Amino acid sequence: MSRLVVVSNRVAVPGESRAGGLAVGLLAALQERGGLWFGWSGRSVTEESGHLHEQTDGNIRYVTMDLSKQDLETYYNGFANRALWPLLHFRLDLVDYDRGKREGYWKVNRLFADKLAPLLREDDTVWIHDYHLIPLAALLRERGIGCRIGFFLHVPMPSADLVQALPDHRALFTALYAYDLIGFQTRRDVDRFQSYVRQFGGGSLLESEWILAPDGRRIRTAPFPIGIDTGHIAQQARTATSSNAVRALRTSLEHRKLAIGVDRLDYSKGLPERFHGFENYLRRYPQQKGTMTFLQIAPVSRGTVSEYRKLRSELERLAGHINGSHAEADWTPLRYVNQNYAHRTLTGFYREAAVGLVTPLRDGMNLVAKEYVASQDPENPGVLVLSLLAGAANELKQALLVNPHDLDGVADAIATAANMPRAERIERWQEMMQHLREHDINRWRRDYLHALEADY
Numbered sequence: 001m002s003r004l005v006v007v008s009n010r011v012a013v014p015g016e017s018r019a020g021g022l023a024v025g026l027l028a029a030l031q032e033r034g035g036l037w038f039g040w041s042g043r044s045v046t047e048e049s050g051h052l053h054e055q056t057d058g059n060i061r062y063v064t065m066d067l068s069k070q071d072l073e074t075y076y077n078g079f080a081n082r083a084l085w086p087l088l089h090f091r092l093d094l095v096d097y098d099r100g101k102r103e104g105y106w107k108v109n110r111l112f113a114d115k116l117a118p119l120l121r122e123d124d125t126v127w128i129h130d131y132h133l134i135p136l137a138a139l140l141r142e143r144g145i146g147c148r149i150g151f152f153l154h155v156p157m158p159s160a161d162l163v164q165a166l167p168d169h170r171a172l173f174t175a176l177y178a179y180d181l182i183g184f185q186t187r188r189d190v191d192r193f194q195s196y197v198r199q200f201g202g203g204s205l206l207e208s209e210w211i212l213a214p215d216g217r218r219i220r221t222a223p224f225p226i227g228i229d230t231g232h233i234a235q236q237a238r239t240a241t242s243s244n245a246v247r248a249l250r251t252s253l254e255h256r257k258l259a260i261g262v263d264r265l266d267y268s269k270g271l272p273e274r275f276h277g278f279e280n281y282l283r284r285y286p287q288q289k290g291t292m293t294f295l296q297i298a299p300v301s302r303g304t305v306s307e308y309r310k311l312r313s314e315l316e317r318l319a320g321h322i323n324g325s326h327a328e329a330d331w332t333p334l335r336y337v338n339q340n341y342a343h344r345t346l347t348g349f350y351r352e353a354a355v356g357l358v359t360p361l362r363d364g365m366n367l368v369a370k371e372y373v374a375s376q377d378p379e380n381p382g383v384l385v386l387s388l389l390a391g392a393a394n395e396l397k398q399a400l401l402v403n404p405h406d407l408d409g410v411a412d413a414i415a416t417a418a419n420m421p422r423a424e425r426i427e428r429w430q431e432m433m434q435h436l437r438e439h440d441i442n443r444w445r446r447d448y449l450h451a452l453e454a455d456y
Contacts, residue, residue, distance in 0.1 A: 002123045002148075002453070004035035007116065009076070009132040011039040011064050014057040022129075022154075024229050025441035027060075029449065034059035038116050041065055044072045049111055065115055067108065074104020076132065082305065083166070084131045088155045089268040089362045092165055094307055102168065106135065113139035120145055125453055128179075130154045138178035150181040150452040152224065155364040156391070157189040160196040174201050177213040181452045183224040185364040185391040190221050224448045225395060227440040228370045230433075233347055237375035240348025245341070249295075250352055256331070257418055259294040259355035262346055262368050264301045265338070267311055270361040270387065270404040271298060275318040275334070277359070277410030282326045282333060284408065285415045290331050292418055294357070295349070299340045312338070350375035355417040356384045359404040363390040369399070373432045381429035383417035385410070395435055398428035 012023035030037060041053055041064035051066045067075070078101030086094035112133065117140055120126065126149040128136050137149040163169050173196060176182055184190045194211060197203040202214040209222045240246050249258075259278070263269040278294050296319075300312065319336040326333050341349070350356065356372035369384060369392040376382055384399035386392060393401055400413040 001033050002125045003121060004030055004033050004449070005116075005120060005124050005126045006030060006035065006037045006129070007112070007126065007133060007136065008037075008039045008129040009080075010042060011037050011062055013037075013055065013062050013064065022226070022441075024232075025226075025445040026127075028442060029445045030060045031058065036061045036063060036119060038063045038112075038119070039065070040067055040076075043067070044069045049108070050115060052115060063115075063119065065112070071104060071108050071111075074101045075108035077305075079105035080132045084134075085155070086267075087162065087166055088131060088153075088158055090156070090158050090162060091267065092162060094267070095166065097167060099167070109133060109135050110139055112136055113143055116140065117143040117145055120147060122147060124148075125449065126150070127152070127449070127452065134172055135175035138175040141178045148180050148452055149178070150183065150448065151176065151179045152183040152448065153189070153364070154185065154226070156362050157184055157192045157196075159192050160199045163196050164200050170200060170202075174203075174213075177201075177203070177211075177215075177217060177219055179219060181220045181222070181448075183222060183448055183451075185223065185225055186394050187223045188394075189364070189391075190223050193221060220451065222451060224444055224451075225391060225439065226365050226367070227442075227444045228367055228374060228436065229442075230370075230374050230436045230440045233371055233374040236344050237347035237351040240344050241351060243345060243348055245345045246348035246352060249349060253293055253352075254330075256290070257292040257354040258349075258352050259292055259357055259414065259418075260349055260353035260372075261294070261296045261298075261357040261359075262349075263296075263298050263360070265298045265308060265312060265315075266301060267307060268360055268362050269298075270359050271296070271311070272314055272318060273361070273404050273407065274357055274359050274410070275315065275322060277404075277407045278334065278357075278414065279318075279322050279326075280407045280411035281414040282322070284411050288415065288418065289326070290328060292333075292355070292414075293331070293335060294333060295335045295337070295353075296357075297337050297339075297341065297346070297349075300338050347371065347375045350382075351377055354382045355414060356382055357414070358384065358390065358392070359387045359402060359410060360390050361387070361404055363387070363392070365391040367392075369396060370436055373399075373429065374436055376429055376433075378426070378429070378433075380422065381425050383420050383425055383428070384432070385413045385417055395439070396432050398431045 043066045045066045049068045049071045082096035124147045350372045358369040386399035387404045
């Protein structure tokens with residue numbers, strides 16, 4: 001079995017928190033066969049980019065690279081998160097078209113290639129992750145690297161006409177032809193990429209999963225929906241029910257039902273629409289007034305970016321308006337919290353919640369939806385209200401699926417979830433939980449690596 005080399009923007013080095021399901025899956029794959037994990041160190045330095053740090057833990061070698069403040073600003077804060085992130089989430093109105101940031105993105109990707117190439121062996125299997133590193137395989141090929149290289153896009157793939165609005169889109173997205181396997185979250189994402197290849201990328205479709213690049217190279221494109229560590233999360237949620245934080249939340253509800261949303265503070269998550277949907281629920285179902293409290297946890301991210309500051313201000317204003325209009329002396333309908341909680345605490349909160357609200361405007365997958373389901377009490381599970389525009393909707397079909405823009409539809413789904421009979425809740429939950437057990441994070445990484453290393 002060849003050595004596995006994982007490349008990602010950030011690296012879960014030993015000693016850091018690894019609550020994320022992706023880190024769990026990648027570490028398991030590396031431990032199984034030995035390998036190297038390469039990426040940014042998380043440090044921004046005053047000197048030039050490129051200084052490497054190395055450590056070893058068992059059969060895994062971790063190599064991380066410092067970035068200068070300027071390179072970090074153009075590559076990560078700039079093009080990756082102010083151009084690619086909104087583009088890939090269908091928000092052309094928020095794309096930053098600054099050429100300097102685009103050039104900075106390519107510069108850092110070239111630096112990744114310069115530092116990684118000497119570490120690679122001829123028979124390695126290289127697995128590169130996400131939109132930060134789209135052109136990396138092409139740059140490695142330029143440096144003489146011929147081993148198997150796969151790519152996985154964790155976020156959505158937008159339609160071809162949106163992609164073509166990005167300056168130099170062809171240089172960036174046809175760089176993907178250097179990979180042997182391009183993985184997406186859903187079949188819909190695969191179809192959108194294949195459409196781009198046909199319309200703007202100079203390539204053609206050979207069959208359902210294969211594209212032909214202009215130079216005659218064949219590349220496999222396929223969906224690999226990412227899973228969670230289902231058994232671990234279920235156990236964690238059971239244990240968390242007796243924690244101080246969960247007990248305090250339970251007591252504060254005073255026997256009212258809990259609806260919960262947990263999202264990074266980002267415009268793709270549909271939080272203003274969710275708040276309006278909850279307000280519509282309070283208006284449309286006055287007979288249920290006072291029976292449910294909605295807890296929205298939204299830790300601040302990219303707090304220096306103006307779009308995110310505006311979003312935070314808007315949510316604070318909406319929360320105040322909703323509570324001012326609907327609260328009573330002994331009941332606050334909406335609790336809006338920006339702080340971080342430990343992952344184990346969140347799973348305990350999920351287990352307490354009769355309703356899980358996961359209503360992004362766009363999401364590659366959305367693992368909160370899956371974690372909410374995995375955290376439920378099998379004897380008395382809650383109900384998931386899930387956006388049709390999240391990748392998870394393709395798998396969790398027993399959730400109450402909603403259009404996040406349809407505020408009355410969201411309101412109706414909340415009311416339906418809050419009053420769903422226990423037998424129906426159990427039936428829906430069992431089907432979703434069975435799927436999550438079968439398609440967990442380990443199944444995901446095994447399926448992907450099997451496809452990448454298969455001989456055709």
